[in-house]
Amino acid sequence: MSDKHLSSQFDSELTSVSTRVMEMGGLVESQIRTAVYALAQFSAEAATEVTDMEARVNVMEVEIDKELSSIIARRQPTARDLRLLIAISKTTANLERAGDEAEKIARMVRSIIDSGAARALPSSELRIAADLASGLLRKALDAFARLDVNVAVSILKEDDAIDKEFDGFVRKLITYMMEDPRTISSSLDLLFVAKAIERIGDHAKNIAEFIIYVVKGADVRHTSMETIESMVR
Numbered sequence: 001m002s003d004k005h006l007s008s009q010f011d012s013e014l015t016s017v018s019t020r021v022m023e024m025g026g027l028v029e030s031q032i033r034t035a036v037y038a039l040a041q042f043s044a045e046a047a048t049e050v051t052d053m054e055a056r057v058n059v060m061e062v063e064i065d066k067e068l069s070s071i072i073a074r075r076q077p078t079a080r081d082l083r084l085l086i087a088i089s090k091t092t093a094n095l096e097r098a099g100d101e102a103e104k105i106a107r108m109v110r111s112i113i114d115s116g117a118a119r120a121l122p123s124s125e126l127r128i129a130a131d132l133a134s135g136l137l138r139k140a141l142d143a144f145a146r147l148d149v150n151v152a153v154s155i156l157k158e159d160d161a162i163d164k165e166f167d168g169f170v171r172k173l174i175t176y177m178m179e180d181p182r183t184i185s186s187s188l189d190l191l192f193v194a195k196a197i198e199r200i201g202d203h204a205k206n207i208a209e210f211i212i213y214v215v216k217g218a219d220v221r222h223t224s225m226e227t228i229e230s231m232v233r
Contacts, residue, residue: 010075014084017067018145021088021095024060025141027053028099029134032200035105036130039193042113050106057099064092083217087210091144094203098137101196101203108189108196115186125172126190129165129197136162136204144207149215149232155208156225162201169194 031053038046068089071077077085136158143151170191177187212220212232220228 010071010077010081013071013075014081017064017071017085017088020060020064020067021092022141022145024057024064024092024095025137027057027060028095028102029138029141031057031099031102032130032134032137035102035109036127036134038106038109039130040124040127042109044110044113047106047109047113050102054099054103057096061092061096065089068092080214080217083214087144087214090210091207094206098200098203101199104196105193108193111189112186115189125169126194126197129162129169129194132158132162132165133197133200133204136201137207140204140207140211144211147211147215149212152208152211153225153229153232156205156228159201159205162198166194166198 031050034046034053035050037043038050068085072082072085075081136155139151139158140155142148143155173187173191173194177184209220212218212228216231218231220231
């Protein structure tokens, strides 16, 4: 078998596993959107739908990991191809964890509904942060599909906006609980929702860092933004 044919097969396998990651990403995005809807409407049905999707996300993660292991064992890739496979593995793990956060939001929504305090809680402000986080994950997946380092850098910057929304919401929630101690239990559920949203943004940021790792061959975790921008230029 010629080297060209082997290379063609390898490229086909890389394309196949990358496509599977995008499919998984689409499912996680749907999971997050449904979780946000459950929060906005305090819908128990939507919350249950998020939980049902979680099982499908977990199955996809296992299947992709098996495919990656097979490719690495058979092809023994080096350099950029190996970095890509490692990044795909890490991206898959981050997508699964983002799905876990969506499921956590759904669980907290059900708890708030059961408490009977749903309409009294200041949940509407969380939708801004949730939309930011969902949009950031979508942007990270699009950038990963194109291996676009410039978009990856912009994602790292945008994650700060979600962190600021989280900090602001926590301050308001503390004030809310002080004004009406009867809401403390349900407010804590809402705090867990806010933290889950922030973590979804963190997973999008992680995916952006993997893009830079594939293209530039550098691990930019725990690296200053100034250094990263200099590296990408």
